[in-house]
Amino acid sequence: MTFIQFMYVSVVGLAVYLKRDPDTGHFYLHRKGNTPWRVYITMTALYFLTSVLNNWSFTFGVSQPFNLVARSSQLLASLVIGYLFFSRKYSRMQIGAVALVSFGIIVTTLSEIYSKQVMNNSCADCDALPTEVFSQVLADTNTINWLIGCAMIISSICILAVLGHYQTDAYKNYDIPAEEGLFYTHLMSLPMFVMLVPDLVNHFFMWNNTPIIWIYLVVNVLTQYLCVKGVHNVNKLLGSVACTLVTTVRKFISLVFSVIYFQNPFTVAHWVGSISVFLGAFLYIYARRELKLKKIKEQ
Numbered sequence: 001m002t003f004i005q006f007m008y009v010s011v012v013g014l015a016v017y018l019k020r021d022p023d024t025g026h027f028y029l030h031r032k033g034n035t036p037w038r039v040y041i042t043m044t045a046l047y048f049l050t051s052v053l054n055n056w057s058f059t060f061g062v063s064q065p066f067n068l069v070a071r072s073s074q075l076l077a078s079l080v081i082g083y084l085f086f087s088r089k090y091s092r093m094q095i096g097a098v099a100l101v102s103f104g105i106i107v108t109t110l111s112e113i114y115s116k117q118v119m120n121n122s123c124a125d126c127d128a129l130p131t132e133v134f135s136q137v138l139a140d141t142n143t144i145n146w147l148i149g150c151a152m153i154i155s156s157i158c159i160l161a162v163l164g165h166y167q168t169d170a171y172k173n174y175d176i177p178a179e180e181g182l183f184y185t186h187l188m189s190l191p192m193f194v195m196l197v198p199d200l201v202n203h204f205f206m207w208n209n210t211p212i213i214w215i216y217l218v219v220n221v222l223t224q225y226l227c228v229k230g231v232h233n234v235n236k237l238l239g240s241v242a243c244t245l246v247t248t249v250r251k252f253i254s255l256v257f258s259v260i261y262f263q264n265p266f267t268v269a270h271w272v273g274s275i276s277v278f279l280g281a282f283l284y285i286y287a288r289r290e291l292k293l294k295k296i297k298e299q
Contacts, residue, residue, distance in 0.1 A: 001217060002055050003193050003200055006186045008221050009228070013183030031184075035174045043170065043181065044188040046163040051189075052196075053156040060149030070153050073105045074244045075281055077161035082241065086165040093287035097280045104276030111269035164240030171236045178232040242288065245281055 019030045057067065076098050082088035170176055193200065207213045227250070235243040 001203075001220065002051050003190075003196070004217060005221050005224050006051075006189050006193070009182065009186040009225055010190060012225070013179070013187060017180065017183055032175070032177055032180060035170075035176055039170050039174065039176075040181075040184040040188060043163060043167060044185045046159055046166065047185045048189040048192050050156045050159040050163065053152045053159070057149040057152040057156070060152065061146040062149035062153065067153060070105060070108070070150070071157060073101060073277070074157050074160060074247070075101050075241065075284060076105075077157045078164055078241050078244045081158065081161040082165050085162070086169070088165070088241075091287055091291055093290070094284055097284035097287060100280030100283065101277050102280075104273040104278075104280065106273075107269055107276065108273030111267050111273060161240070164235060164243060167232075167235055168240045176236075178236040179229070181236075182229055182232045241284075245285055 017030045018027055020027050054067075054071075079088075079090055079094070079098050083090060167181065171178070171181065207217070231243060231247060234246050238246075
């Protein structure tokens, strides 16, 4: 799915950025200004890595609702990495909002472990407390795989946070159009899929056994294109953290749809975690607005 999405974005971009020199007749890829290739190479490597890790996590038993909620911690990762490595400054209210998001993620993680054990009937006592179940499941192979999937998600979140701040600085320093950044990060990622050829072939034959999957794939690719295009534009206009807040709201809508459509188990603890995550996100928006008003008054 990731490969097809990258291929689609690349083909659409070629229609815009593939130019023909009228004098020599040679084709070339257009770039605005003198954006160094190393900028695109760095963004490409980071974007490809975070996309692959996120998709691989599903093969290790991570559910879609948990993936969506966990990735809402992108706000936390963006704030911490921005502060540590990109000299970003944040108010106490913003930090408090991030703490609320973190609480939601912890609650959701423990609830997910507990729910999986009850559903699989692999706990010694299904009436046990989630913390007791957590201590029992580490020896379970399925749980170990799930933890590997969680590690992939966490890595993907951190890498995406770095990418977000790097893109913000690159767009600002080189005045890169958002559509151009989107095109080159996808086009230059295509050669990296060579290492995934066996997996791509297996999925191709597997999907052919269920034709309706191709319909879902087309819908997914088109909607993902609109989504990722919007993310690049918001990142350029508002910055990495604000962009993360926008995507958090989108994840909330996706989360509700996923629970209803796929009938995934969603316990009270899941809801507490979700509400904490999204309440923290909106609190961050409010804090950012207050900082803006304060700067305007000081001017």
